[in-house]
Amino acid sequence: MSPVPNPQRTxxxxxxxAAVEIVEGDGTEALSMRAVARRxxxxxxxxxxxxxxxxxxxxxxxxxxxxxxHVALRRAAKGAPDADALRxxxxxxxxxxxxxPALYAIMMRKYPDAPGLRAMKAGIxxxxxxxxxxxxxxxxxQTAAFAAWALLHGMAVLGEADPPAASFSGMEALVAxxxxxxxx
Numbered sequence: 001m002s003p004v005p006n007p008q009r010t011x012x013x014x015x016x017x018a019a020v021e022i023v024e025g026d027g028t029e030a031l032s033m034r035a036v037a038r039r040x041x042x043x044x045x046x047x048x049x050x051x052x053x054x055x056x057x058x059x060x061x062x063x064x065x066x067x068x069x070h071v072a073l074r075r076a077a078k079g080a081p082d083a084d085a086l087r088x089x090x091x092x093x094x095x096x097x098x099x100x101p102a103l104y105a106i107m108m109r110k111y112p113d114a115p116g117l118r119a120m121k122a123g124i125x126x127x128x129x130x131x132x133x134x135x136x137x138x139x140x141x142q143t144a145a146f147a148a149w150a151l152l153h154g155m156a157v158l159g160e161a162d163p164p165a166a167s168f169s170g171m172e173a174l175v176a177x178x179x180x181x182x183x184x
Contacts, residue, residue: 012060023103066121094155097157131148
């Protein structure tokens with residue numbers, strides 16, 4: 001069957017899902033409007049009704065990755081006491097980044113004027129701020145949340161595929177410092 005140009009045969013969500021499959025299966029280099037259209041059995045011009053170009057598609061892909069990361073973080077924190085919730089979230093973040101390196105790389109790029117992505121990043125920032133607020137003086141929770149995210153991003157980008165337990169020492173030091181600020 002040859003590709004169909006009809007944009008009604010697809011949706012924004014289907015396009016993003018196909019893009020995720022391509023990136024996670026074949027890497028970021030394999031992502032193109034043509035590759036996504038081929039996967040969906042559409043003519044490439046059908047995608048332009050949803051995304052102006054590849055950068056727009058990448059921004060939507062990054063937003064989807066952030067959404068998935070946020071789900072993983074909320075799941076990790078659920079039911080855990082404060083310091084434990086932060087530890088679990090740190091491990092979930094690193095697990096996500098290491099299991100999905102191509103998607104994570106796209107998530108960390110800068111995209112101009114991507115409101116959906118901006119909202120997803122803000123949601124993750126708010127989530128880390130809330131975790132930090134439970135351990136830290138609320139006035140410094142934003143700084144603590146930024147420090148946690150910066151540490152995790154550094155560990156994700158610079159770390160090994162399967163980090164030794166010692167690589168979590170920075171994370172443990174941060175959690176301990178935040179916890180002590182409540183009691184000290």
